[in-house]
Amino acid sequence: MYRKKQHSPITPEKFELLPGTKLSLENRWVIMAELIPWDEFEEEYAKQFKIEKGAPAKPFRMALGALIIKEQLGISDRETVEQIRENPYLQYFIGLEAYTFEAPFEASMMVHFRQRINVEMVNKINEEMVKTGREKTEQKEEKSSSDSEEIGERENKGKLILDATCAPGDIKYPTDLEILNQGRKATEQIIDSLYKSIKRRLKKKPRTYRNIARIEYLRIAKKRRSTKKEGREAIRKQLKYIKKNLVSIEKLILEGATLDSLNKRQRNLLEVVKKVYEQQQQMWEKETQSVSQRIVSINQPHIRPIVRGKAGKPTEFGAKLSVSYVDNYIFLDRISWENFNESGDLQGQVEKFKQTYGCYPSSVHADRIYRSKANKDWCKQRGIRLSGIGLGRPPKNISQEEKRQTKIDEGFRNRIEGKFGQAKRKFSLDLVKTKLKETSETAIAITFLVINLSQLLRQLLLLLLSFSVTSKTLELNKQKMITKTDFLNSFIAVKVINLEANYWLLAA
Missing domain, CATH: 1.20.5 (Single alpha-helices involved in coiled-coils or other helix-helix interfaces)
Structure with missing residues (x-):
């Protein structure tokens, strides 16, 4: 049954709040605020700023707290600011002393927060947070004699899982023709800006053939299927137009135009287009599809193709990550925009485990690529069991106990795959939407910090x-x-x- 209440319209002025209301100590943001070591990294964050000059910077807790809120809620920068403005718990989380109806900062400040808190600092915060949190949530039984025992004499203890993954960037699937078309349009805009700065001295503007070049690009781009010969011919024509535009830019500079008439983005694009032209010209002449440090995005030239060989996505475009997993916590050990062999990181990751926990792990669980002869010998010298069967032809006689242990190890190693799934489904590791190299690295590191915080x-x-x-x-x-x-x-x-x-x- 439903009964309609007879009352006057509700307005914001009439809406009553509870008098003397305080924040609940059971709220998740209040609890998480106690888990993060804000004060320990305040001084390191403050070293980036001058003491006497410049406007006062936002506090470290506000900067890091805003990045954590964005990642935890999975929202945009603008929505993050709105959520903080409307929610008193979020305002407490970023360090405000009292609730305010005004936004504490502009949405554009989120970019500066990512630039100021780099990936190295985020990793340090992550490790310190996990260390402090484990001391609060776990009761460890340690003998009194272990304090005087040397680190090298302690027995191996614990399990370490290693793996690598890719964090794709937010770019359109790259094709050679599309990249050249974007480069051509960028050079045309640069020519317009340079000519405008010396228009009074130069009578005639350099010809760019932009309409003809666009028609020739669309003739192939709109085709559902095109032959290899047609594709190569279209690439050759776009290379010709870009070369002519680059020559025109050099002539404009000789005529008196300066690069100062271009904005920062155009100057960066000019350098990127020159490198793209060299790479595409080299691949076209040699009839190959690979080149060193290949650029796949004009606007994000730091992104590289990462060949993973996975079903459905043999190649991903983004950053490659080397990750370790210990006791339900995941840590980012290496981030690179160039492809690399993750097996070379095993020894450094094991040494890091020893530095953190005071001993080597009893076993290291990793996939087949980590089981090289060098890694197996290195682990054997330190009494570490490297799980799985090594590279090469498998042995003929495998006992049932070895088969059982291998199956258990593979099942245990799947835990890190679950963390990758959590990072890519619940959080933003599946598509990094930040555009700059340093801000993308910070966003990736924040994802692992928020996973451990949860x-x-x-x-x-x-x-x-x-x-x-x-x-x-x-x-x-x-x-x-x-x-x-x-x-x-x-x-x-x-x-x-x-x-x-x-x-x-x-x-x-």
Whole structure:
């Protein structure tokens, strides 16, 4: 049944807030704010700015907090500012002392935040946050003699998972003809700007043939299918137009035009187009499809093709990442826009594990590419078991125990694949939408930080709920108010608290 209430229209002025309202200590943003070591990196962040000159910069907590909010909620820069302006919990998270109806900063400041907080700083924050969070959420049993024990004498302990993935950039699928067409249009705009600066001294503007060049491009681009000969001929013509435009730009400079008449973006585009012309001319002459440091995007020249050989996506265009996984936490060890063999990172990642935990891992779990002879010998010298069968022809006689161990290792290694799925489905690792090289690297590193932050929040909530149920049950048991069956049922209920914690995180 529905009953319509008779009341006056609701207006913002009449809407009443609870008097003396305070933030809830159980809110996820309040809990996450306690897990991040804000103060420890404030000084390092402040070193980028001058003490006396310039406008006051936004605090470190505001900068990092805004980036975390954007990644956690999966929204744009503008929407991030709006969410912060409307939500008191988000304003507390970025360090404001009181709620305000005004936005704390402009949406364009998000770009500066990514430039100021580089990938190295984000990785340090991630490692320190996990270290501090684990001390709060886990109770470790350590012997008193272990403090005086040397690091090199400690026994191997723990498991390390290694893998690599690609973070694709937000670019159109590149073709040689399309890249040349974009380069040609960029040179035409540069010629227009240079000619405008010396228009009074130069009577005639250099001819660009832009209409003819566009028609010839569209003749092939609009075809559903074109032959190899037609494609090569279209590329040859676009190369000819770009070469003529580059010569015209040089003549304009000799006539008195300066590159200062161009904006920063046009100057960068000019250098990119010159390199694209050299690469495409080389590939056209040699009839090949590969070249060193190949540019696949005019606007994002740092992006490279990463051949992965995956089903459906044999080649991805973005950054290649080398990642390690320890105890449900994931860390970004290396980020590169050029393709590399990830097996070369194994020794450095294992040494980093030793530096962090004071000992080598008992086993390293990685896919086949990591199991080179050099890596196997290196791990064997340090008492580390490298999972899986090595490269080369598999041995004929494999015991059932070895087959069973290999299957267990492969199942354990799949955990890092689950983290990749979480990063690409729930967060933004599947499509990095930032445009600059340094901001893209920061955005990628923030993704791994937020994943670990969510894991810490989940474990902390699980610990609190488990402690609450257990302590209450023990208290009732001492008072003999419950039976043995109820006592056992209460401990069984603790097993499902993890599901309740996940539901709470989604609902919060």
